Amino acid sequence: MKLRDVAIGERHDLAIVSGLNVLERLDGALEVARALAGLGAKHARSVVFKASFDKANRTRVDGFRGPGLDAGLEILATIKTETGLPVLTDVHEPAQAASVAEVADCLQVPAFLCRQTDLLRACAETGRAVNLKKGQFVAPEDMRHAVDKLQRFGCEDVLVTERGTSFGHHDLVVDYRGLAAMRAFAPVCFDATHAAQRPGARDGASGGAREVVAPLARAAVAAGVDALFVEVHPDPDRAPVDGPCQITPAALDALLAEVVAIETALKAAERP
Numbered sequence: 315m316k317l318r319d320v321a322i323g324e325r326h327d328l329a330i331v332s333g334l335n336v337l338e339r340l341d342g343a344l345e346v347a348r349a350l351a352g353l354g355a356k357h358a359r360s361v362v363f364k365a366s367f368d369k370a371n372r373t374r375v376d377g378f379r380g381p382g383l384d385a386g387l388e389i390l391a392t393i394k395t396e397t398g399l400p401v402l403t404d405v406h407e408p409a410q411a412a413s414v415a416e417v418a419d420c421l422q423v424p425a426f427l428c429r430q431t432d433l434l435r436a437c438a439e440t441g442r443a444v445n446l447k448k449g450q451f452v453a454p455e456d457m458r459h460a461v462d463k464l465q466r467f468g469c470e471d472v473l474v475t476e477r478g479t480s481f482g483h484h485d486l487v488v489d490y491r492g493l494a495a496m497r498a499f500a501p502v503c504f505d506a507t508h509a510a511q512r513p514g515a516r517d518g519a520s521g522g523a524r525e526v527v528a529p530l531a532r533a534a535v536a537a538g539v540d541a542l543f544v545e546v547h548p549d550p551d552r553a554p555v556d557g558p559c560q561i562t563p564a565a566l567d568a569l570l571a572e573v574v575a576i577e578t579a580l581k582a583a584e585r586p
Contacts, residue, residue, distance in 0.1 A: 497538070
């Protein structure tokens with residue numbers, strides 16, 4: 315698939331999708347985006363900047379949601395202009411798709427909404443690439459049907475992202491066999507941040523295990539994914555959303571060195 319000038323798929327190098335879980339302020343978002351652009355250059359990998367303008371699925375009514383559609387798109391447009399990075403952000407309602415597509419290079423369908431036909435149609439009709447997050451309740455092979463919806467509605471560039479499967483209460487588990495199953499019908503991204511999440515485990519907010527982000531990511535790259543999704547924050551312990559499973563840009567730098575080495579070793583082993 316193509317996401318502006320970023321090619322994602324079997325014959326291409328691992329792509330990196332990274333940024334803030336949710337937008338806070340322009341200056342902070344620009345700082346992170348510039349750091350990510352530098353890491354992409356350092357590790358010779360394409361980077362797509364990700365941040366949400368609204369977290370519509372908060373557990374608590376007073377949970378932080380972000381700056382909203384209009385202010386959020388202004389921030390994302392500035393980041394795109396200042397850094398040159400492609401931009402990815404979520405849409406939660408069909409009515410948001412057209413205006414978001416004026417700024418974003420890729421529309422992300424949240425995991426809880428991955429089977430919502432009207433939302434998928436609205437995203438596809440923008441002509442933008444779509445990152446379809448696998449629902450925590452969906453079997454990997456069943457994501458074929460959501461991909462088929464997007465393709466029937468005219469979307470040619472579809473990325474499927476694994477973010478873990480519900481495992482009892484307040485926990486997720488990753489079945490790495492699912493990565494291979496989904497790669498049979500679409501390029502696959504692995505979300506190491508939300509796979510480390512513990513949904514709703516902090517009295518109305520999600521917890522997480524930041525220490526497993528790196529091992530989960532390394533295993534996914536070894537399994538052959540096409541892209542890696544990792545959220546960062548300059549001070550994760552103060553992040554308003556999903557802080558327990560976000561890492562710092564410095565930690566991402568170290569992780570990228572590891573996953574690029576894994577990818578390089580795999581490609582060397584594949585050569586005749």
